[in-house]
Amino acid sequence: MYIESYGPTRIDSLSPEPTLHDPVHITESNLGRWTDVRSYARVSESTLDDYSYLMERVQLDYTSVGKFVSVASDARLGPTNHPITRPTAHHFSYRAAMYDLGSDDETVFEWRSDHPVTIGHDVWIGHGATILPGVEIGNGAVIAAGSVVTDDVSPYTVVAGVPASVIRRRFAPEIAARIESTEWWHWSHETLSERIAAFRDLEMFLDMYAPSD
Structure with a gap:
């Protein structure tokens, strides 16, 4: 039995208006011209600038993405941290309302937004890469598939590994x-x-x- 594992067939054309491939989940975010967001992507409090695209199942949280950025499937940019200095790391302590335990703790969400990810222009982010909160990626950089980026990346630098380190310059x-x-x-x-x-x-x-x- 043949199974399509890399998502639907690529489309032949885009338009100045953002192209969204349902289902996608976008909240409090801005999408630029000629952008393309593939199915099952989630974009939260983020910006995707002109000509950039997100492949299937990409997640952006508190992230600013520049122009002409290519983000491969299953990448995660700005994964939200849990407050591990509390007695519990579980989110019931700050998402209390969903458990009928009182009101939510907005300070946690403010703390998360204070550590955004910034992606420059013409950056290529490989399949399954993770870029942690507070990291800045310079113009023209390349993030290899599966990398976990914990520190800033200089322009036109290729990084790979866990944690990611420089392997060469473009x-x-x-x-x-x-x-x-x-x-x-x-x-x-x-x-x-x-x-x-x-x-x-x-x-x-x-x-x-x-x-x-």
């Missing part, structure tokens, strides 16, 4: 700086269309839009 520092200096992620849709060929050839891109001088 580009030499000078090349990375030239690419980052263009801030191409802020170019208009029309400009991206006009310059699409350069995004398929690093040397062309550097020569045309990020000369070394």
